[in-house]
Amino acid sequence: xxxxxxxxxxxxxxxxxxxxxxxxxxxxxxxxxxxxxxxxxxxxxxxxxxxxxxxxxxxxxxxxxxxxxxxxxxxxxxxxxxxxxxxxxxxxxxxxxxxxxxxxxxxxxxxxxxxxxxxxxxxxxxxxx
Amino acid sequence: xxxxxxxxxxxxxxxxxxxxxxxxxxxxxxxxxxxxxxxxxxxxxxxxxxxxxxxxxxxxxxxxxxxxxxxxxxxxxxxxxxxxxxxxxxxxxxxxxxxxxxxxxxxxxxxxxxxxxxxxxxxxxxxxxxxxxxxxxxxxxxxxxxxxxxxxxxxxxxxxxxxxxxxxxxxxxxxxxxxxxxxxxxxxxxxxxxxxxxxxxxxxxxxxxxxxxxxxxxxxxxxxxxxxxxxxxxxxxxxxxxxxxxxxxxxxxxxxxxxxxxxxxxxxxxxxxxxxxxxxxxxxxxxxxxxxxxxxxxxxxxxxxxxxxxxxxxxxxxxxxxxxxxxxxxxxxxxxxxxxxxxxxxxxxxxxxxxxxxxxxxxxxxxxxxxxxxxxxxxxxxxxxxxxxxxxxxxxxxxxxxxxxxxxxxxxxxxxxxxxxxxxxxxxxxxxxxxxxxxxxxxxxxxxxxxxxxxxxxxxxxxxxxxxxxxxxxxxxxxxxxxxxxxxxxxxxxxxxxxxxxxxxxxxxxxxxxxxxxxxxxxxxxxxxxxxxxxxxxxxxxxxxxxxxxxxxxxxxxxxxxxxxxxxxxxxxxxxxxxxxxxxxxxxxxxxxxxxxxxxxxxxxxxxxxxxxxxx
Numbered sequence: 001x002x003x004x005x006x007x008x009x010x011x012x013x014x015x016x017x018x019x020x021x022x023x024x025x026x027x028x029x030x031x032x033x034x035x036x037x038x039x040x041x042x043x044x045x046x047x048x049x050x051x052x053x054x055x056x057x058x059x060x061x062x063x064x065x066x067x068x069x070x071x072x073x074x075x076x077x078x079x080x081x082x083x084x085x086x087x088x089x090x091x092x093x094x095x096x097x098x099x100x101x102x103x104x105x106x107x108x109x110x111x112x113x114x115x116x117x118x119x120x121x122x123x124x125x126x127x128x129x
Numbered sequence: 130x131x132x133x134x135x136x137x138x139x140x141x142x143x144x145x146x147x148x149x150x151x152x153x154x155x156x157x158x159x160x161x162x163x164x165x166x167x168x169x170x171x172x173x174x175x176x177x178x179x180x181x182x183x184x185x186x187x188x189x190x191x192x193x194x195x196x197x198x199x200x201x202x203x204x205x206x207x208x209x210x211x212x213x214x215x216x217x218x219x220x221x222x223x224x225x226x227x228x229x230x231x232x233x234x235x236x237x238x239x240x241x242x243x244x245x246x247x248x249x250x251x252x253x254x255x256x257x258x259x260x261x262x263x264x265x266x267x268x269x270x271x272x273x274x275x276x277x278x279x280x281x282x283x284x285x286x287x288x289x290x291x292x293x294x295x296x297x298x299x300x301x302x303x304x305x306x307x308x309x310x311x312x313x314x315x316x317x318x319x320x321x322x323x324x325x326x327x328x329x330x331x332x333x334x335x336x337x338x339x340x341x342x343x344x345x346x347x348x349x350x351x352x353x354x355x356x357x358x359x360x361x362x363x364x365x366x367x368x369x370x371x372x373x374x375x376x377x378x379x380x381x382x383x384x385x386x387x388x389x390x391x392x393x394x395x396x397x398x399x400x401x402x403x404x405x406x407x408x409x410x411x412x413x414x415x416x417x418x419x420x421x422x423x424x425x426x427x428x429x430x431x432x433x434x435x436x437x438x439x440x441x442x443x444x445x446x447x448x449x450x451x452x453x454x455x456x457x458x459x460x461x462x463x464x465x466x467x468x469x470x471x472x473x474x475x476x477x478x479x480x481x482x483x484x485x486x487x488x489x490x491x492x493x494x495x496x497x498x499x500x501x502x503x504x505x506x507x508x509x510x511x512x513x514x515x516x517x518x519x520x521x522x523x524x525x526x527x528x529x530x531x532x533x534x535x536x537x538x539x540x541x542x543x544x545x546x547x548x549x550x551x552x553x554x555x556x557x558x559x560x561x562x563x564x565x566x567x568x569x570x571x572x573x574x575x576x577x578x579x580x581x582x583x584x585x586x587x588x589x590x591x592x593x594x595x596x597x598x599x600x601x602x603x604x605x606x607x608x609x610x611x612x613x614x615x616x617x618x619x620x621x622x623x624x625x626x627x628x629x630x631x632x633x634x635x636x637x638x639x640x641x642x643x644x645x646x647x648x649x650x651x652x653x654x655x656x657x658x659x660x661x662x663x664x665x666x667x668x669x670x671x672x673x674x675x676x677x678x679x680x681x682x683x684x685x686x687x688x689x690x691x692x693x694x695x696x697x698x699x700x701x702x703x704x705x706x707x708x709x710x711x712x713x714x715x716x717x718x719x720x721x722x723x724x725x726x727x728x729x730x731x732x733x734x735x736x737x738x739x740x741x742x743x744x745x
Contacts, residue, residue: 010422012415017199020337021347027198028337030233030286037285041438042412042426099335121354121420 002034002048002107002117003126009044011036015116015125022115023105031098033107034116049073049094049107057106060089065104077103130154131341132194132653133162137170138236140251140258142325143184143243147258152237158656159742162193162237163621164220165670167209168677170238171218177680181213181317182299182324184244190231190290190330191238193621194653197229197338199346201353202626204228204417207618212316213324214301214478214533215554215578217678219316222582222621224416225307227288233334241325250278250329252287255336263328268294270471271306278329287333293473295521296323300531302478302520302556306470310424310440311416314475316555316577317533341655349649353420356630363421363629367413370425372406374444374559375452381591382702383564385453385557387507388484389550389693392561393701394452401451401459406442409459414440421626427463433511434464442466442476445581448559449480454487455507465514472521478533481556481579483516485534485549486526494543501525547692553578553683562694564704565590565597569695570607570717573688574731576674582624584610598704600713604720613643615667620646669741671725672733676745685731688718 013036016029024031034048051073058066058073065079066086075086075095080103087095087104095106110116114127135157136149152166160166167189179185189209196203206228212219231239234255241251248263261281266274274291289307296303296319303319304312322330340346357363365373375397378384382392399405409430415422429437442450442462450456450465469476483505489495490505497504501519503512519527529537534556538549550557555578562568567586575583584607590597595606617627630645643660650658678687689695695714698706719729726737738745 010413010415010419010424012419012422013417014199014420017418018347021199021343024337025343026337026339027229028233029229030333030335031337035286119350121357 001051001128002114003128004046004048005124005126006044006046008122009036009046009124010122011038011044012121014119014121015046018115018119022110022113031105033105034094047093050092051107056089056091057086057095060085072109073106074108075104075106077101080104130157130194130654130656131339132198133157134232134235134237136236137238137240138253138258139240139242141243142241142245142249142327145245145260149236159669160673161616161619161650161666162196163191163205163207163619164209164615165619165666165673166238167191167207167220168218168670168673170240171209171211172673172677174240175211178682179211181211181216182320184242184325186211186321186324188241188318188321188325189238190227191621192228192231193619194650195620195622197232198340198653199350199418200622200649200653201350201418201420201629202623203621204419205621205623206231206313207621208305208313208318210318210321211681212318212555212577213299213320214317217553217578217681217683218576218674219318220577220618221305221313221315221318222618223305223307223311223313224623225288225290225311226417227290227307227330227332229338229417230288230332230334232338233336234332235334235336239330239332241322241327241330243325245326248326248328250331251327252282252331254333266328267297270294271473272309272471274329275306275309278331282331284333287331289329289331291329292319292322292327293471293521295473295531296320298523298531299324300474300521300523301533301536302475302482302531303473304475306473310470312470312475315477315580319473340653342652345652346649353629357420360629360631366423366625367421369403369407370423371444372403372425372442372447375401375447376403377587377591378448378560380702381564381587382699382704383561383587383591385448385559385561387455388453388481388488388548389557389561390488391701392564392699392704396457397452400457401447401462405459406447409463416623419623419626421629423625429460429463432458432460434460437464437467439463439467439470445559446476446480449477449484453480453484453559454513456510456513457508458510461510461514465517468514468517469521472518474517474521477558478556479517479520481550482520482530482534482537483513485537485545486516486530488548489541489545494541494545495526499526501527550691550693551579552690553687555579557691560587561699561704562690563699563707563709564702566600566709566713567595567597567603567606569690569709569714570603570721571610573690573714573718574607574721576678583614586610598707600717604717604724607721608724611671612664612667615670616643616646616663619666619670620650622646665741668725669743672727672737672741673743675725675727675731675733676743679732685718685722688731690714
């Protein structure tokens with residue numbers, strides 16, 4: 001799972017940008033699957049998918065669009081109807097609706113490549129497989 | 130072309146309507162973005178002689194082709210308008226979330242024109258534009274305004290610029306604020322926004338920036354990490370931020386002190402120098418996409434202003450609100466910085482205006498009664514802080530000083546123009562040109578006025594191997610440095626991040642840098658750009674802006690320095706006893722004009738316009 005050393009985070013949002021880049025091959029940080037927030041003047045926080053066991057998003061989905069594969073949670077874009085129940089259910093604000101894709105989107109760990117980890121200039125993010 | 134949206138959004142505050150216009154590809158290729166394209170738009174869209182604070186003026190939020198991509202340093206927007214401080218061309222830059230959002234919303238630029246009949250803030254989400262009532266925000270400071278708008282829009286992904294109470298009062302040194310701690314501060318852009326009855330602009334874009342060679346840009350990012358790891362200067366900047374400069378300028382005799390009466394402030398050591406700032410840093414912050422972060426969140430740790438918090442103080446603020454006011458109290462500088470940010474005035478101009486008032490008091494030209502009953506003196510924080518607030522609020526003498534130091538000295542008379550430290554009406558930043566004569570020329574010919582951003586000669590005259598006290602070779606150097614900065618401000622890239630690919634003195638390796646960024650522009654747009662194209666872009670931009678200022682009535686006479694800088698020698702340090710003189714400045718100017726293809730009065734010739742493909 002993703003782990004963050006927030007003391008090192010400087011709020012550059014490279015993770016957001018490369019997250020959208022991995023999935024879209026363009027630059028659209030608002031379509032990222034993790035988000036950097038200002039927690040206060042001196043600290044940042046990051047909203048990201050924890051790939052929960054017994055995930056509330058999966059429970060909330062009436063269309064069976066959220067599924068586990070090797071303990072990682074995925075969204076089946078073909079099944080998703082954009083009802084937004086998973087967005088509401090997620091305790092970590094880690095899911096959003098992409099209007100263009102017409103689906104809910106969330107972290108899929110870049111199919112193992114994990115670009116936010118690879119590109120973070122400050123070494124904040126680690127992937128513990 | 131990729132990298133661009135090809136569209137500008139025009140927002141007419143008078144009619145509360147909006148539309149888009151397309152920018153032809155050949156205009157984009159010629160002017161690229163930022164400063165260049167902004168200069169072209171401003172020249173074409175406003176009539177000469179208009180009131181900068183009238184509805185005829187426009188206010189442009191400009192991006193560049195690299196904005197909103199992963200490319201390091203591409204986090205800036207440029208604010209382009211006719212300056213109420215100078216009456217000439219104004220470009221002011223800031224890092225902000227809004228820069229990328231403008232592109233993601235589908236625009237290369239947003240132009241605001243006219244004047245609303247009620248206070249509004251404009252909210253733009255993609256193709257939708259909302260004129261939102263802002264009556265309840267009037268009088269609120271920049272932080273409160275941003276807080277309130279974030280609550281109302283309930284979306285922390287929105288990019289927001291705001292103006293503070295000083296702008297609402299048309300203070301000529303008022304700024305545009307964003308992301309709480311970032312300012313496009315110089316030249317009074319805030320007042321232009323407020324003159325349109327506009328309190329803020331919020332932009333959210335759900336689209337993207339598409340580039341031609343996506344994989345190349347993603348791969349190049351790792352090279353930049355390698356460059357950074359090998360670049361000691363970049364790492365030092367990340368560690369200390371811009372306050373480092375104070376330790377360079379002080380020994381060089383270049384540090385403005387007590388209204389430029391001297392260029393050395395020995396008291397800075399252990400009080401307002403690099404190490405002192407370092408001790409109160411709480412957190413390093415990066416602008417969007419930055420790989421060499423230099424933002425420093427500080428908190429005042431003692432005295433009356435304990436617990437004041439600001440991102441900064443940057444070098445310029447330490448200089449102008451520190452040494453230039455004779456202050457040894459870092460907590461004061463942090464507090465004054467915070468007050469300037471909140472009320473929305475430029476710390477550089479505020480520092481110069483307050484130091485001017487202090488010298489007027491010192492010389493017996495202004496009395497305590499004239500100065501709102503303040504016992505104003507160099508080195509006295511409380512009185513200085515009150516005067517800063519009075520300027521922002523136009524209270525008493527603050528009403529006059531809010532017009533800028535040029536106007537104030539003209540009104541006060543009594544020879545005060547000799548120590549009114551401005552060029553073309555814009556107050557001077559933190560480098561005394563008597564300690565390096567290239568800076569004298571760089572300042573004098575600057576279309577924005579007293580500004581250090583178009584060329585930074587200390588790199589060569591203090592840190593490099595150019596002799597500071599000669600005019601030999603300086604016109605060539607200044608042209609080169611203007612051109613080196615010129616294309617960066619079109620792309621738009623951060624002045625600091627761009628140095629990451631070189632080690633040692635970055636200014637010596639500019640020829641290598643230009644190739645890096647021509648390559649990036651090619652990868653982004655899909656059109657071949659060479660370093661020569663970027664050089665031509667800088668030449669074209671400078672001449673386009675010269676045309677604008679000349680059309681507004683500026684002449685070669687305006688390319689000058691305050692009397693103090695031309696004729697008074699500095700008393701301390703390496704420059705002690707040396708004077709620049711008007712003759713030397715004129716000689717440098719003549720050569721500089723010639724290098725630019727302008728006539729002896731600084732007017733671009735028809736031949737030059739033809740060569741640069743510019744229309745009058």
